[in-house]
Amino acid sequence: MQSDDFGFGTQIRKSPYFDATVRWGAKGFSVYNHMYIPRDFGDPEQNFWNLVNDAILCDVAVERQVEITGPDAAKFTQMLTPRDLSKMAVGQCKYILITNADGGILNDPILLRLAENHFWISLADSDILLWAQGVAVNSGLDVKITEPDVSPLQLQGPKSGEIMKDLFGEEIMDLKYYWLRELDLDGIPVIVSRTGWSSELGYEIYLRDGSRGDDLWERIMVAGLPHGLKPGHTSSIRRIEGGMLSYHADADINTNPFELGFDRLVNLDMEADFIGKEALRKIKEEGPKRQQIGLVIDCDPLQGPNTTFWPIMINGEEVGKVTSAVYSPRLEKNIALAMVAAEWANLGAEVEVVTRSGPTHATIVERPFFDPKKAIAAA
Numbered sequence: 298m299q300s301d302d303f304g305f306g307t308q309i310r311k312s313p314y315f316d317a318t319v320r321w322g323a324k325g326f327s328v329y330n331h332m333y334i335p336r337d338f339g340d341p342e343q344n345f346w347n348l349v350n351d352a353i354l355c356d357v358a359v360e361r362q363v364e365i366t367g368p369d370a371a372k373f374t375q376m377l378t379p380r381d382l383s384k385m386a387v388g389q390c391k392y393i394l395i396t397n398a399d400g401g402i403l404n405d406p407i408l409l410r411l412a413e414n415h416f417w418i419s420l421a422d423s424d425i426l427l428w429a430q431g432v433a434v435n436s437g438l439d440v441k442i443t444e445p446d447v448s449p450l451q452l453q454g455p456k457s458g459e460i461m462k463d464l465f466g467e468e469i470m471d472l473k474y475y476w477l478r479e480l481d482l483d484g485i486p487v488i489v490s491r492t493g494w495s496s497e498l499g500y501e502i503y504l505r506d507g508s509r510g511d512d513l514w515e516r517i518m519v520a521g522l523p524h525g526l527k528p529g530h531t532s533s534i535r536r537i538e539g540g541m542l543s544y545h546a547d548a549d550i551n552t553n554p555f556e557l558g559f560d561r562l563v564n565l566d567m568e569a570d571f572i573g574k575e576a577l578r579k580i581k582e583e584g585p586k587r588q589q590i591g592l593v594i595d596c597d598p599l600q601g602p603n604t605t606f607w608p609i610m611i612n613g614e615e616v617g618k619v620t621s622a623v624y625s626p627r628l629e630k631n632i633a634l635a636m637v638a639a640e641w642a643n644l645g646a647e648v649e650v651v652t653r654s655g656p657t658h659a660t661i662v663e664r665p666f667f668d669p670k671k672a673i674a675a676a
Contacts, residue, residue: 309333312358313448313510321518321528329359329422335530341601342626344527345534348497349627352454353529354517357494357501358510360406362447363418363426369438370414372569376436377418377429378408379554379571381564385410390475390490394554394562395425396573400580401550402557403428405542407492407501409477419449419501421544432572446507447488451531452517453499455673456524461500463520465489472500474675482516485509494531496539496665496674533602537623537632540591540665547589547620547634553577555585556636587617588642591664594631594650596657598624603653609637610649610656616641619650625666632666633659 310332318335325337335356338344347353365374375382378393385391387410395404395418407419418425430442452460461469465480469489472478477490486505493499504513518526533543542548542557554563554577565578592609599622607619617637624631633650641648643661650659663669 305333312356313504313507314356314358314450314514317511317514318356318528321514323528330361330420330424332359332361334359338527338529341532341534344529345532345626347525347527347529348454348495348532348535350455351525351527352452352456352460352521353527353532354514354521355451355453355529355531356514357451357531358448359422360419360449361426362445362503363420363429364443364445364447365416365418365429365440366414366443367438367440368414369440370416373433373436373438373440374408374416374418375569376432376571379563379565379573379577381567381569382408383567383569387412388477390477390492392475392562394559395428396554396571396577397550398573398576400553400573400576402544402548402552402554403550405544405548407490409488409490411477411479411488417445417447417503419503421542423544446505448504448507448510450502450504450513450517451493451495451499452502452521452526453493453495453497455498456521456526457497457499460517460521460524460526461489463524464517482513485513485516487513493674494541495535496541496668496671497535498674498676533621533623534625537621537634538625538628538665538667539671540634540669542634543621547636552636553580553585555580556587557589584639586639587636588639589664590617590635590637590642591662591666592619592622592633592635592648592650592659593662594619594622594633594652594657594659596631596652596654599631599652600624603633605653607653608651609635609659610651611641611646616648622652628666630666634664
């Protein structure tokens, strides 16, 4: 199959790794942030086992970067998020929420601080470049908001550290969880961070020259083959096991941080102002009306993730919806993230989920479903 066989039109952008992923077996793509993202390298269960037993390399150039520079870059970046950034050091990364004036979540990206007045927002699936540029227009702050020539890859899995050591040398093993380093790989300029969307040990490699995409992909795959590295895609199974959000599925503009239990990402007491501060203060005082929960669904193993929101019923009343569901071969259970009315969010409660195959019994459980303290990723 040739790369030209894929086509959504020129309005959908290809990553610098597109041709390489096709050569290495990508069979299907979806669209994320107006770009192609490989979603099929064969059996998704085998992709999961490749991830948790060895390592996978994923094209995530769809995590488009919003670059914020200028004398007021730090002050402006704080305006965008309720998370306190006052102690964020140069070289550090943070998981943040970007909220609107109503406290709704617009994105849940990773923020990278490259220099005192130089930030990247590594995006989930929504147009934050436009939001940030709009906010900047009337902010009165001296900032520049652009999209740089930056394309991330994710190298994830327990063997990823050994592969990185072969690529960058022993010193890369000193890189701490949620920190970054500027490096050069055989003349290819990159930023490396100890982050990823897998809940496994992993790294993100941010290419800073799109013309070198093919070179970088092949260099990593060659280094990784002795360690069992496979080309892959972000695993729905592993991210749901880890309770990780998928924007537009588990959160959107009508979801607030307190519904997700993300109180730690909201600092209402800091002096700095941010968009949505008053709305979030009111939501906290009144208490969220909904709550995210975990579910174990009692039916035959799901053959894939849900493609619609499944209603959750109690005593014939619809009280919420399943947002992300999948069968975990490791846990041997159907697991799901869901949103329900707060009064029904009780651990151990039994509910009915209306799946595509009909109504079935489910139980509300703790989330994440596996490694709740993220000990694997932070090791």
